[in-house]
Amino acid sequence: MAQGLGMQVLAYDIFHFDGLECDTMHYVEMDELLAKADFISLHTPAIDGKPLINADNIAKMKDGVVFINTSRGNNVDEAAVLDALNSGKIRAAGLDVYADEPATNKALYSHPAVSCTPHIGAATVEAQKRIGAEIVDIIQGFGK
Secondary structure, three states, X not given: OOHHXXXXXXXXOOOXXXXXXXXXXXXXXHHHHHHHOOEEEXXXXXXXXXXXXXXXXXXXXXXXXXXXXXXXXXXXXXXXXXXXXXXXXXXXXXXXXXXXXOOOOHHHXXXXXXXXXOOOOOOOHHHHHHHHHHHHHHXXXXXX
């Protein structure tokens, strides 16, 4: 989607997928991504231990960055994000997942520079059909 808007995409992943890099998408190290990106969108499974987006990594971000989290709530130190929003380090944040669900961090979720959405990516007819089919496969697997 970002490429369709004419953006250069920087990606960090512990796995590089051959064939994905092109003129408008490049793999970089985490510190380079944090320093250069105008928009940071987090898409990663839950990480054990220290949140990936924490005060240390926020300090490495470009001033005025826009941050989006659609991964898992525990990947983000919400207090550090709120501090960064209040200081202007993070200009705006889009949050689809939260450290506590239902969301309880009123100061963050009611911040004027934060847009919150419910984590309902699987609430489509197509997704529910796939989930149903997977459940049937799992149940049938028990009989074998």
